Structures are given as structure tokens and as C-alpha cells.
Amino acid sequence: MQTVAIVQARLSSTRLPRKAAVDICGKSLLQRVVDRVRLASTVRKIVVAVPSEEPDTLDYVELGRNVKGFLGSRDDVLDRFYHCAKAHDADPIVRITADDPFKDPDVIDRIVRTLTKTHADYVSTDDSFPVGMVVEAFTFQTLEMAWCNAESEYEKEHVTPYIYKHEDIFDVRWVKNDRNEGHIRLTVDTSEDLERARELYARLPEGFRTREIRGGIG
Numbered sequence: 001m002q003t004v005a006i007v008q009a010r011l012s013s014t015r016l017p018r019k020a021a022v023d024i025c026g027k028s029l030l031q032r033v034v035d036r037v038r039l040a041s042t043v044r045k046i047v048v049a050v051p052s053e054e055p056d057t058l059d060y061v062e063l064g065r066n067v068k069g070f071l072g073s074r075d076d077v078l079d080r081f082y083h084c085a086k087a088h089d090a091d092p093i094v095r096i097t098a099d100d101p102f103k104d105p106d107v108i109d110r111i112v113r114t115l116t117k118t119h120a121d122y123v124s125t126d127d128s129f130p131v132g133m134v135v136e137a138f139t140f141q142t143l144e145m146a147w148c149n150a151e152s153e154y155e156k157e158h159v160t161p162y163i164y165k166h167e168d169i170f171d172v173r174w175v176k177n178d179r180n181e182g183h184i185r186l187t188v189d190t191s192e193d194l195e196r197a198r199e200l201y202a203r204l205p206e207g208f209r210t211r212e213i214r215g216g217i218g
Contacts, residue, residue: 001089001090001091002044002089002091003042003044003045003090003091003093003112004043004045004046004047004085004088004089004090004093005037005040005043005046005047005094005095005108006046006047006049006070006081006084006085006090006093006094006095006096007030007033007034007037007046007047007048007049007096007097007098008049008050008077008080008081008096008098009030009033009048009049009050009057009061009098010050010054010057010074010098011054011056012051012054015189016189016190016191016194019098019099019188019189020057020060020098021057021059022188022194024194024197024198025201025202028060028061029060029098029099029101029194030048030060030061031060031061031062032101032201033096033098033100033101034048034061034062034067036101036104036105037094037096037103037105038066038067038105039105039207040094040105040106040108040109041105041109042108042109042112042113043108044066045066045067045068045090046066046067046068047067047068047069047070047084047088047090048061048063048067048068048069048070048098049070049071049072049080049081049084050069050070050071051071051072051073051074052071052072053074054074055069070088072084075156076156076157077156077157077158077159078146078147078150078156078157078158078162079147079156081093081095081143081147081159082143082144082146082147085140086140091139091141092112092115092116092137092139092140093137093139093140093143094111094135094136094137095135095138095159095160096135097134099187099188100132100133100134100186100187100188101188101197102130102132102133102186102187102197102200102213103132103133103135104209105209106209106210107125107129107133107135107210108135110175111123111124111125111135111137111175112137114173114175115137115138115139115173118171118173119171120172120173121138121139121142121163121170121171121172122136122137122138122139122160122163122164122170122171122172122173123136123138123172123173123174123175124136124137124160124164124172124173124174125174125175126174126175126177127182128177128179128180128181128182129177129181129182130181130182130184130185130186131182131184131185131186131187132186132187133181133186133210138160138163142163142170145163145169145170146159146160146162146163149162150162200213
């Protein structure tokens with residue numbers, strides 16, 4: 001078993017069409033996300049999980065020894081995650097959305113290490129982190145229980161609600177930011193978000209961390 005980050009991605013976004021493919025300073029948004037996750041020392045493999053109907057999404061990321069692609073259900077993302085994790089012997093799993101090119105690898109490592117150290121079922125950043133900085137990690141057993149028991153469309157589309165809404169069943173832990181930055185938006189969901197991301201990437205150093213982002217938006 002190994003720590004695997006599963007990046008959920010698709011091209012059929014509505015508010016920002018073909019979002020995964022948009023350019024941010026010479027690389028696709030999807031590639032930027034993968035590059036950020038690759039900097040986390042706790043992650044051994046990255047798998048980009050996309051809908052079976054949209055295999056060309058994988059054209060916008062460099063696949064290799066430690067970066068793989070996986071095709072699964074379009075609408076039941078929980079099912080996509082479960083079969084992806086099972087196929088890649090993932091435990092624990094880090095959930096990453098492909099909207100967020102500012103993921104901090106240090107935060108990823110903090111979440112994974114908290115999960116491992118506490119033997120919790122699920123660990124996540126809380127809402128004191130900027131929008132777009134969310135990182136979740138959970139065990140394969142936890143994911144399997146959610147896959148077996150989740151019933152609502154919302155739970156299946158968003159992967160983890162069944163877990164964190166059932167603290168009576170799971171050991172759920174929330175990690176706080178060192179400052180309250182929940183008002184800061186660092187995701188790409190609109191054309192305005194995209195322009196801001198391009199502006200920041202043009203100024204930020206290679207391998208930047210949150211402290212450099214703070215300087216860029218300050």
C-alpha cells in the first residue's frame with residue numbers, strides 16, 4: 001500500500017469550458033495542479049481520474065512512472081475514486097480537485113502525517129484555509145465504507161460528504177490554518193479566477209509555498 005493522490009478532473013466544466021486544458025503561463029491548469037502535488041514528500045503516486053467519456057482530458061497532463069491516468073464514472077465520482085484507489089493499491093488516499101493550482105505541498109504533507117500519526121479515518125483542512133487550498137486524506141477502508149453506503153447524488157458526486165457527515169461512524173479530524181484566510185480565493189472556476197491565477201504564476205517563484213502567495217496577493 002502507498003499514499004496516492006487522486007486528482008479528479010474533467011473537460012466538461014460549465015462555468016469555464018474545458019477548464020483543465022486552459023493555459024497558465026505555459027502549462028495547462030491540470031498540469032499545474034499535478035506539479036504542485038508532486039512537491040509533497042508524502043505522496044508516492046499521483047493518479048488523474050477522469051470520466052470514461054472524456055479520455056482526452058489526460059492529453060493535458062504528462063503521464064509517467066509516478067503519474068498515471070484512470071478512467072471511471074462521469075457522475076458518480078465516489079465510484080471513480082473507489083475503483084481508482086483499488087486499482088492503484090492506494091492507502092491512504094489524498095483527494096485533490098483539478099481547480100486548484102495553488103495547493104501547498106507542505107499542507108498536503110501536514111494532512112497526510114496527521115492522518116498517519118493519529119490513526120484517524122479522515123483528516124481535512126478546515127475553512128480557515130483559502131478557498132482552493134482544501135486537502136483531504138482518508139484510509140482505503142473509509143473510502144470503501146462510503147462507497148458501500150452513500151446513497152444521495154450529492155454524496156456520490158462530491159466523494160467525501162458521507163464520511164465527514166458521519167462522525168458517529170468515522171474518526172474525523174480537522175486541521176486549522178495558522179491564520180484565518182478563508183476569505184481568500186485561490187481556485188479557478190471563472191474567467192476572473194483564471195486571470196488572477198495567471199498574474200500570480202507570472203510573479204511567483206518555482207516551487208512556491210503559501211508564504212509567497214501571501215506576498216503576491218498582499
